[in-house]
Amino acid sequence: xxxxxxxxxxxxxxxxxxxxxxxxxxxxxxxxxxxxxxxxxxxxxxxxxxxxxxxxxxxxxxxxxxxxxxxxxxxxxxxxxxxxxxxxxxxxxxxxxxxxxxxxxxxxxxxxxxxxxxxxxxxxxxxxxxxxxxxxxxxxxxxxxxxxxxxxxxxxxxxxxxxxxxxxxxxxxxxxxxxxxxxxxxxxxxxxxxxxxxxxxxxxxxxxxxxxxxxxxxxxxxxxxxxxxxxxxxxxxxxxxxxxxxxxxxxxxxxxxxxxxxxxxxxxxxxxxxxxxxxxxxxxxxxxxxxxxxxxxxxxxxxxxxxxxxxxxxxxxxxxxxxxxxxxxxxxxxxxxxxxxxxxxxxxxxxxxxxxxxxxxxxxxxxxxxxxxxxxxxxxxxxxxxxxxxxxxxxxxxxxxxxxxxxxxxxxxxxxxxxxxxxxxxxxxxxxxxxxxxxxxxxxxxxxx
Numbered sequence: 001x002x003x004x005x006x007x008x009x010x011x012x013x014x015x016x017x018x019x020x021x022x023x024x025x026x027x028x029x030x031x032x033x034x035x036x037x038x039x040x041x042x043x044x045x046x047x048x049x050x051x052x053x054x055x056x057x058x059x060x061x062x063x064x065x066x067x068x069x070x071x072x073x074x075x076x077x078x079x080x081x082x083x084x085x086x087x088x089x090x091x092x093x094x095x096x097x098x099x100x101x102x103x104x105x106x107x108x109x110x111x112x113x114x115x116x117x118x119x120x121x122x123x124x125x126x127x128x129x130x131x132x133x134x135x136x137x138x139x140x141x142x143x144x145x146x147x148x149x150x151x152x153x154x155x156x157x158x159x160x161x162x163x164x165x166x167x168x169x170x171x172x173x174x175x176x177x178x179x180x181x182x183x184x185x186x187x188x189x190x191x192x193x194x195x196x197x198x199x200x201x202x203x204x205x206x207x208x209x210x211x212x213x214x215x216x217x218x219x220x221x222x223x224x225x226x227x228x229x230x231x232x233x234x235x236x237x238x239x240x241x242x243x244x245x246x247x248x249x250x251x252x253x254x255x256x257x258x259x260x261x262x263x264x265x266x267x268x269x270x271x272x273x274x275x276x277x278x279x280x281x282x283x284x285x286x287x288x289x290x291x292x293x294x295x296x297x298x299x300x301x302x303x304x305x306x307x308x309x310x311x312x313x314x315x316x317x318x319x320x321x322x323x324x325x326x327x328x329x330x331x332x333x334x335x336x337x338x339x340x341x342x343x344x345x346x347x348x349x350x351x352x353x354x355x356x357x358x359x360x361x362x363x364x365x366x367x368x369x370x371x372x373x374x375x376x377x378x379x380x381x382x383x384x385x386x387x388x389x390x391x392x393x394x395x396x397x398x399x400x401x402x403x404x405x406x407x408x409x410x411x412x413x414x415x416x417x418x419x420x421x422x423x424x425x426x427x428x429x430x431x432x433x434x435x436x437x438x439x440x441x442x443x444x445x446x447x448x449x
Contacts, residue, residue: 003032009059019153038135038147046184047152049138053115064111075120097127154183157421171422172362179418345383346436354430357408358400361424370395387435388442
C-alpha cells in the first residue's frame with residue numbers, strides 16, 4: 001500500500017499531540033508493509049483513543065469508504081449505521097452484514113473504525129473481519145478477536161506542555177501535573193487541587209498572621225500582670241513583719257568563726273523560702289542577676305521586693321535576647337550584606353570562576369513560586385538569581401559550581417524524578433554572570449534616569 005499521500009495529509013493535521021503524531025506514523029508503517037485486515041488498538045482511559053479514531057477517519061477518508069462506530073451508536077442498530085454510512089441506504093438488522101455488503105457495489109475499499117469496541121457484540125466484529133474491509137478496533141482491554149495489536153503511547157512532557165500552554169505553569173509544575181495524571185489526559189487537564197493556594201491568598205494570610213501577633217502578645221502580658229498582682233498583692237490576713245525576718249543578722253559579727261557572704265546568702269534564701277515558699281525560685285533568680293550587675297554585692301541582692309525583681313529579670317533577659325538576635329546575623333554572615341546590592345544568591349555566583357559549569361533547574365516568576373520550590377525540594381541546594389528576559393523579570397534556579405560538564409550531568413541524574421522530567425540543562429558560569437551584570441547595568445541606568 002502506498003502511504004505517500006497519507007503521510008502528506010498527516011503533516012497537515014496540526015491539532016495532534018507529538019505522541020499521537022508519532023503513533024500514527026507507526027500505524028501508516030503497518031498499513032504499508034503488512035497486510036492486516038484487523039488492527040486492535042489498546043489504550044487506557046484518558047489516553048486519547050477517541051481523538052485518534054477521529055483523526056484516522058479524517059486521514060483515510062480519501063482512500064477508503066469510512067464508517068465510524070462510536071459511543072453515540074446503539075449497539076443494537078450497528079448494522080443499520082454501517083450500511084447507512086457506507087452506502088447511504090438503510091440496513092436490515094435481521095440479515096448478516098456480510099450478505100448486505102455482497103450485493104452492493106462500491107469502487108473504494110471499505111474501512112470501519114470502532115471506538116470502545118468492547119461495547120459491541122463479538123459476533124459483529126467477527127462478521128466485519130470476514131469482509132473485504134479494514135477494521136480498526138479501539139478498546140481499553142484486550143479483544144479475543146484475531147489481528148494485530150498496537151498499544152497507544154503514554155502522554156509525554158511535550159504533550160503536557162502543549163495541553164497546558166494556556167494555564168501559565170512553569171516546567172516544574174507541568175512535570176508534577178504529568179506525574180499525578182499517570183497517563184490520563186482528563187486528570188492532566190484538571191485544575192490545581194484546593195490545597196494549593198494562589199500567591200495572593202498566601203500573602204494575605206501571612207500579613208493577617210503578623211497583625212495578630214502583637215495583639216496576642218499584648219493580651220498575654222496583660223494576663224501575666226493580672227496574675228502577678230493577684231499573687232503578690234498585700235493581704236490583711238498575711239502579716240507583713242515575718243517577710244522581713246531574714247534581714248536581721250545582728251548576732252553574726254559576734255561569732256568566733258567568720259561566715260562568708262555566700263553562706264549568709266544561702267541562709268537568707270532558706271529563711272525566705274520558709275516564710276514564703278511560692279516566691280523561692282523568683283527571689284533566687286533575681287538575687288543572682290542583681291549580684292552580677294553590682295559586682296558581686298550579695299547583701300544588696302536580698303533587699304528588693306519580689307515583684308519588682310521578677311519584672312526586672314524578665315526585662316533584662318528580653319533585652320539580652322533581642323541584642324543577640326539583632327547582632328548575630330551581621331557578624332556571622334558576610335554574604336548577607338552583599339544581598340542588599342544583588343539579592344538572592346547573585347553575590348556567590350559572581351565570585352565563581354567563569355570556566356565553571358552550572359545546571360539550570362527552572363525559571364520562576366515570583367518569590368512565592370521560589371518558596372513553593374524550596375518546600376517541595378528541601379534537599380536540592382539551588383542558587384537563585386534575577387535576570388531580565390524580553391522585558392520581564394525572571395527568577396532562575398541553578399546548581400553550581402561544577403568543574404566540567406560531565407560532573408554537572410552526573411548531578412542531573414541524581415535529581416528527583418519530577419525535576420529530571422522538567423528538562424534541566426547545563427550552562428556556563430560565565431553566561432550566568434553576564435545575565436546578572438546585564439540586569440545590574442539596567443538597574444543603574446534606570447536610577448540615573
